[in-house]
Amino acid sequence: MDGSVWVILPTYDEAENLEAVVGGVRAATPDAQILVVDDNSRDGTAELADALAAEDAALHVLHRPGKAGIGRAYTAGFAYALDAGAGLVIEMDADLSHDPADLPRLIAPALDGADLVLGSRYVAGGGIENWGLDRRVLSRWGCGYARRALGVEVRDLTGGFKCFRAGALRAVDFETATAHGYAFQVELTWRVLCVGCSVVEVPIRFRERRLGESKMSARIALEAAWKVPALRFGSRRWRPLEADARPADAVVHEG
Ligand SMILES: Nc1nc2c(ncn2[C@@H]2O[C@H](COP(=O)(O)OP(=O)(O)O)[C@@H](O)[C@H]2O)c(=O)[nH]1
Numbered sequence: 001m002d003g004s005v006w007v008i009l010p011t012y013d014e015a016e017n018l019e020a021v022v023g024g025v026r027a028a029t030p031d032a033q034i035l036v037v038d039d040n041s042r043d044g045t046a047e048l049a050d051a052l053a054a055e056d057a058a059l060h061v062l063h064r065p066g067k068a069g070i071g072r073a074y075t076a077g078f079a080y081a082l083d084a085g086a087g088l089v090i091e092m093d094a095d096l097s098h099d100p101a102d103l104p105r106l107i108a109p110a111l112d113g114a115d116l117v118l119g120s121r122y123v124a125g126g127g128i129e130n131w132g133l134d135r136r137v138l139s140r141w142g143c144g145y146a147r148r149a150l151g152v153e154v155r156d157l158t159g160g161f162k163c164f165r166a167g168a169l170r171a172v173d174f175e176t177a178t179a180h181g182y183a184f185q186v187e188l189t190w191r192v193l194c195v196g197c198s199v200v201e202v203p204i205r206f207r208e209r210r211l212g213e214s215k216m217s218a219r220i221a222l223e224a225a226w227k228v229p230a231l232r233f234g235s236r237r238w239r240p241l242e243a244d245a246r247p248a249d250a251v252v253h254e255g
């Protein structure tokens with residue numbers, strides 16, 4: 001693979017978590033470039049990120065003017081990383097819900113040729129810790145709904161711990177993605193499958209944040225609900241390949 005590994009951390013009010021996340025990523029992937037994409041947090045996250053970047057030449061900060069949703073933050077971050085020559089681009093939450101120690105397991109299948117590797121809560125060995133029943137049910141139901149409505153095998157369509165090969169990101173024309181919240185995760189994985197790229201799921205255990213607050217809202221959940229049929233039946237540009245033209249999607253890597 002050509003190019004470096006970029007880990008993108010979208011932040012909105014993550015001052016309590018940022019240092020630990022960045023430290024964890026640094027420890028797990030010493031050679032990675034880290035990009036914090038901050039949407040003008042009110043709690044000093046951006047200033048903290050700048051201070052950390054002053055000590056680490058491979059830590060970058062993208063300052064955006066206001067909270068515009070995780071989808072917009074990621075598309076800006078992807079463009080930045082690809083312009084800088086990224087070979088692999090990783091999405092990861094900045095609240096320690098995604099364990100930085102899992103990064104090498106996410107990267108390994110991509111180095112072996114997988115176009116998109118998903119950290120998956122819904123394959124054997126994966127799971128969720130410390131979520132209440134309401135969020136468990138919503139997430140489980142949402143993933144099952146999206147999987148059936150789209151007719152794909154991928155188990156965890158809404159997760160946000162993902163590793164893209166740069167070529168796959170370019171192939172899906174990410175800048176034209178329209179979704180903002182969880183639906184953004186579904187939209188990109190859908191497009192990856194539509195262009196015939198391979199998707200691999202590796203089990204991860206998602207831990208609910210200990211510090212700071214979730215930005216999840218009813219609006220984000222509703223967007224995902226209507227966006228799924230819109231993906232399936234909307235744009236003519238992103239349509240599933242015929243069954244015999246598809247790579248096996250949702251191959252599960254053990255351990
Ligand atoms: N830049 C940016 N980051 C966001 C935005 N909304 C959420 N995030 C970040 O996205 C990650 C996941 O968000 P979180 O609120 O924890 O969602 P949850 O884990 O589903 O409850 C965290 O790192 C947040 O700080 C946003 O509008 N802009």
Ligand SMILES: [Mg+2]
Nearest residue numbers: 093095097209
């Ligand atoms: Mg979270």
